[in-house]
Amino acid sequence: MDFTHLYLELTSACNLSCRHCCIGNEPRRELQHVAELLESFSEKGKYITLSGGEPLLRKDWVDIAELTERLGFTTTLFTNGTLVEENVEALSKAQVKVALSLDGADEAHNQALRGPSYKKVMKAVDLLVEAGKEKEIALSFTPTSLNVDQAEPLARFAVSKGIEHFHVSLLEMRGRAGGTDLELSDDEKVWLMKTLYELARTYEGVMNVELSEGTDLLYDTWNFGKKIMENPLGKTLKVTAEGKVFTSTFVEGDLFFLGTYPDRSLDELMNSPKVEELAASLRKRGEVIIQCRECIFNPLCCAGICTLAYDKHKTIWVPDEYCKANQAIFEIALCGVKK
Numbered sequence: 046m047d048f049t050h051l052y053l054e055l056t057s058a059c060n061l062s063c064r065h066c067c068i069g070n071e072p073r074r075e076l077q078h079v080a081e082l083l084e085s086f087s088e089k090g091k092y093i094t095l096s097g098g099e100p101l102l103r104k105d106w107v108d109i110a111e112l113t114e115r116l117g118f119t120t121t122l123f124t125n126g127t128l129v130e131e132n133v134e135a136l137s138k139a140q141v142k143v144a145l146s147l148d149g150a151d152e153a154h155n156q157a158l159r160g161p162s163y164k165k166v167m168k169a170v171d172l173l174v175e176a177g178k179e180k181e182i183a184l185s186f187t188p189t190s191l192n193v194d195q196a197e198p199l200a201r202f203a204v205s206k207g208i209e210h211f212h213v214s215l216l217e218m219r220g221r222a223g224g225t226d227l228e229l230s231d232d233e234k235v236w237l238m239k240t241l242y243e244l245a246r247t248y249e250g251v252m253n254v255e256l257s258e259g260t261d262l263l264y265d266t267w268n269f270g271k272k273i274m275e276n277p278l279g280k281t282l283k284v285t286a287e288g289k290v291f292t293s294t295f296v297e298g299d300l301f302f303l304g305t306y307p308d309r310s311l312d313e314l315m316n317s318p319k320v321e322e323l324a325a326s327l328r329k330r331g332e333v334i335i336q337c338r339e340c341i342f343n344p345l346c347c348a349g350i351c352t353l354a355y356d357k358h359k360t361i362w363v364p365d366e367y368c369k370a371n372q373a374i375f376e377i378a379l380c381g382v383k384k
């Protein structure tokens with residue numbers, strides 16, 4: 046498989062302690078050998094995500110962003126927004142898209158999950174918009190049981206600021222989020238996906254609604270499963286701050302673990318037989334999982350996203366955790382059914 050997207054956890058350090066953080070209380074580490082990693086990836090790779098922890102805590106983040114530009118990558122920097130003000134000049138010059146995390150359109154909702162970041166994120170949005178960067182901002186929202194109702198107000202807020210990307214990061218039940226009651230119920234998932242789909246239709250041409258696996262909710266519904274397996278963000282390598290390399294951004298189990306950088310070269314890791322074995326297994330999920338095999342939406346869904354299921358059940362041989370929600374969207378897309 047040709048990997049096109051490299052997701053780098055530049056640091057595990059963060060200045061917030063969000064309740065739903067999938068990194069949690071790991072020891073503070075900074076990813077080493079970043080320049081070598083980027084250079085090794087530049088032959089085939091196209092997309093880079095700079096994340097953390099909080100990537101703006103790294104003193105050399107500007108050098109790293111400049112290098113990704115020189116190497117011709119399309120780069121997105123994921124930040125909690127609290128350090129944008131002191132970095133705004135560098136951010137407006139850098140050729141990076143900026144994804145800002147906000148989990149409530151009002152301070153109380155955001156604070157319940159993220160602590161005291163609301164005012165700083167609001168300021169960050171205004172500063173980046175003033176710097177003419179609104180088309181390069183994404184608003185990143187993680188729906189949980191505490192803030193699922195914020196989907197609509199947040200989307201409206203994004204549109205009011207001219208932001209064109211509403212990024213929905215589905216909750217990963219690891220790190221600090223693991224074992225909490227933040228997970229959405231099936232009914233909440235159905236409501237959320239229907240709401241997001243309606244938002245995508247309402248704001249078509251103005252703002253895209255994107256799921257964390259890289260699918261565009263409106264345009265990818267017809268070949269959802271195929272997109273998940275084939276889209277650029279599906280061909281992802283993640284390198285944690287510790288140097289551990291996984292074949293997916295959103296899961297860290299043994300099944301997806303390729304080895305540690307720089308103990309093994311990036312080429313060696315990308316060409317590990319484990320990569321093709323896993324890809325072959327993923328292609329079979331739609332046929333092997335009985336519930337999926339018998340599902341009328343199988344041709345669209347192909348058993349959907351496996352990573353959230355793996356996080357929870359430690360196996361990929363179960364349907365997508367958003368199965369019922371996917372079905373609701375497919376019904377609307379195919380038949381215009383609204384319930």
Ligand code: SF4
Nearest residue numbers: 059061063066098125
């Ligand atoms: S979710 Fe992001 S901002 Fe919040 S503690 Fe974790 S790394 Fe920091």
Ligand code: SF4
Nearest residue numbers: 337340346364365368
């Ligand atoms: S909608 Fe559910 S049952 Fe149907 S293929 Fe997708 S995950 Fe499987």
